[in-house]
Structures are given as C-alpha cells and as structure tokens.
Amino acid sequence: VRPGPTPIAGEPHPAPDFVDLVRSDGTPFSLKDEAGRWQILFFGYTHCPDVCPATLGELIQLLGVRPDVRVVFVTIDPERDTPEFMAEWTKYLPEGLVGVTGSPTAIRRAADSYGARYARVDTGSAAGYGMSHTAFQYLIDPDGDLLLTYPFGTPWQAIAMDLEELDRASQEEVP
Amino acid sequence: MGGVSSFTRIARGTVAGVLVGLVVAAGAAGQSPATSPITVEGAWARTSPMIERAGAAYMVIRNAGATDDALIGASSSASAVVEIHQTTADPSGVMMMAPVGMIPVPAGGEAVLEPGGYHIMLIDLVAPLEEGATVDLRLSFQSGLTLDVAAEVRAMMPMGSPMASPAAM
Numbered sequence: 001v002r003p004g005p006t007p008i009a010g011e012p013h014p015a016p017d018f019v020d021l022v023r024s025d026g027t028p029f030s031l032k033d034e035a036g037r038w039q040i041l042f043f044g045y046t047h048c049p050d051v052c053p054a055t056l057g058e059l060i061q062l063l064g065v066r067p068d069v070r071v072v073f074v075t076i077d078p079e080r081d082t083p084e085f086m087a088e089w090t091k092y093l094p095e096g097l098v099g100v101t102g103s104p105t106a107i108r109r110a111a112d113s114y115g116a117r118y119a120r121v122d123t124g125s126a127a128g129y130g131m132s133h134t135a136f137q138y139l140i141d142p143d144g145d146l147l148l149t150y151p152f153g154t155p156w157q158a159i160a161m162d163l164e165e166l167d168r169a170s171q172e173e174v175p
Numbered sequence: 176m177g178g179v180s181s182f183t184r185i186a187r188g189t190v191a192g193v194l195v196g197l198v199v200a201a202g203a204a205g206q207s208p209a210t211s212p213i214t215v216e217g218a219w220a221r222t223s224p225m226i227e228r229a230g231a232a233y234m235v236i237r238n239a240g241a242t243d244d245a246l247i248g249a250s251s252s253a254s255a256v257v258e259i260h261q262t263t264a265d266p267s268g269v270m271m272m273a274p275v276g277m278i279p280v281p282a283g284g285e286a287v288l289e290p291g292g293y294h295i296m297l298i299d300l301v302a303p304l305e306e307g308a309t310v311d312l313r314l315s316f317q318s319g320l321t322l323d324v325a326a327e328v329r330a331m332m333p334m335g336s337p338m339a340s341p342a343a344m
Contacts, residue, residue: 054290
C-alpha cells in the first residue's frame with residue numbers, strides 16, 4: 001500500500017508564492033495568477049525520463065477529468081529548461097499544465113520555500129547529467145492555501161477523489 | 176527460502192553451466208528460444224514529448240529457471256544508446272536515477288521494471304516515441320541469452336501496474 005497524502009502541519013497557511021519565476025513565454029508567474037483554482041505544484045525537470053513523466057502522466061490524466069485544475073511544473077534544471085525549451089516542451093501538453101522556470105537563484109528560493117530539494121548529479125550516463133530531487137506534489141486550494149503533499153506514485157484517481165471531497169466540504173460550509 | 180546448503184549451490188551451479196550452453200546455442204539468432212527460462216511480459220515505453228531526446232521502457236522479466244540471471248544490456252533501433260537505469264529514493268524522498276550494470280533476475284523470480292524503479296533508458300531517440308508505435312528491444316542476459324522484445328508505446332502506464340491499480344489508493 002502506497003502512502004497517502006500528508007496534510008500540511010498546523011493551520012492551513014498561504015502557499016509561498018514565487019519571486020522572479022517566469023512562464024515559458026517569459027512573462028512573470030505568480031500563484032495568484034491562478035487564484036480561485038486548485039493548483040498542484042511539482043518540482044521536476046524536462047530531461048527526467050522516469051520520475052517526472054510518471055508523475056506528469058498521472059497529473060495529465062487528472063487534467064482530463066478536472067480541466068479546471070492547474071498543474072504548475074517548476075523546473076529545477078534552469079540550465080537546460082530555458083523558457084524557449086519549456087515553450088517547445090509544453091506545446092504538446094494540456095493547457096492546464098503550466099511550465100515555469102527562472103534563474104538558478106530564484107528557483108532555489110522557490111524550492112526552499114516548499115522544502116523541495118534537488119542537486120545536479122553526474123552519473124556518467126550518455127543522457128548527460130541528471131538531477132536528484134524530491135518528487136512531492138503540493139496541493140494548493142482555491143484560496144491559495146497549501147493543503148496537502150502527495151508522495152511520488154500517487155494515482156491521479158486518489159487526487160481526483162480528494163478534490164471532489166474537498167469541493168463538497170467547502171460547498172457545505174457556505175450557508 | 177534461505178538455508179540452501181553449499182552442496183546444493185555447487186550442484187546447481189553445475190547444472191546451470193550446462194543449461195546456459197544450451198540456451199546460448201538456441202538463442203544465437205536473438206530469438207526467444209522455446210527452452211528459455213526467461214520470459215518478458217507487459218513491455219511498454221512511454222511516449223516522449225516532441226523535443227525530448229530520451230525515453231524509458233518498462234516490463235516484467237521472469238525467470239522460470241533454477242539459476243539466477245541478470246539483464247546486463249540492451250539495444251534498440253529506436254535510439255542510438257540504450258542504458259539500464261535505476262531510480263532510487265532516500266528516506267527523505269529525494270529520488271535519483273543512475274545507470275546500473277545489471278538488473279538481477281533471480282531463479283524462480285522476477286525483475287520488475289517500473290516507473291520509480293528499474294527501467295531501460297533510450298537515449299538519443301531516432302524519432303519521438305508516439306502512442307501506438309512499437310519499440311524493439313534486444314535484451315542481453317548474463318547467462319548469454321538474448322531476447323527480442325517489442326515494447327508498446329503508451330502515454331500512460333498500463334492498467335494493473337502498481338501506480339494504475341485502484342488498490343494503490
């Protein structure tokens with residue numbers, strides 16, 4: 001049995017926003033741009049052939065049934081994932097998937113604010129250098145609060161069920 | 176399972192030596208010989224984004240034989256380079272991928288190549304991997320056996336895989 005999501009400790013608090021990160025068209029990206037929607041944040045890199053595509057594969061399935069959700073893919077490999085490269089890469093992915101990049105400093109700051117960790121690793125593979133990284137997915141609610149962290153290997157159906165339940169709960173709160 | 180005496184081990188080794196010779200002879204053309212203890216199930220490769228130069232292939236390799244074996248290499252017409260990789264996670268959740276020399280396929284057991292674990296890396300793809308296409312793979316084993324496998328290109332993991340199974344929820 002795979003581990004389920006981990007609720008963020010303590011009272012829900014605003015998801016740390018980004019400073020100086022950009023979309024693939026070079027325009028600034030803020031989590032507030034998508035306020036009012038569920039957002040799922042993932043730190044990865046496009047040259048990652050296993051962990052990231054496996055995770056994105058699930059999240060893309062989720063977008064199929066929840067096109068209102070935004071999946072925010074923040075690269076941790078800005079050296080290769082330039083805005084131009086991200087633009088080409090996202091061209092064939094669903095609209096709900098937003099590719100975000102920035103300077104190495106800005107990306108490190110963004111990752112640190114979520115406790116996401118990464119490092120460049122030279123493995124000797126013909127594929128070039130790799131990146132070791134945490135592969136959690138961070139669920140941000142429509143109010144901009146950080147709610148849950150999903151581990152690697154979470155099936156999209158589990159996230160879809162959580163969203164449904166959370167939507168229902170928030171509707172019941174409204175008098 | 177444990178407690179195999181050294182005598183048994185030696186005896187097994189001798190039998191294995193004979194079997195390996197047979198398998199190599201039968202598998203010389205790169206075909207899966209009828210006598211091969213090694214079989215592959217559910218081979219698939221993930222679709223690759225248009226500009227991505229690398230892909231990954233997954234499968235389950237079973238060993239019905241009495242001798243441990245290992246996948247030690249692979250080649251394919253789909254990419255210039257093929258490597259065997261393993262993704263590992265440390266307790267804090269940091270995942271990293273690195274080439275490995277081999278994937279053990281124990282006697283009477285199996286090796287599972289799946290996202291987040293062992294996989295075959297296709298590097299410098301000749302063309303993007305598109306859904307519905309097939310990737311040919313020639314797998315080389317420590318025993319000398321070679322197996323030709325066709326991996327179906329899919330956008331998603333096939334049902335029944337750990338991540339696709341509702342039981343994993």
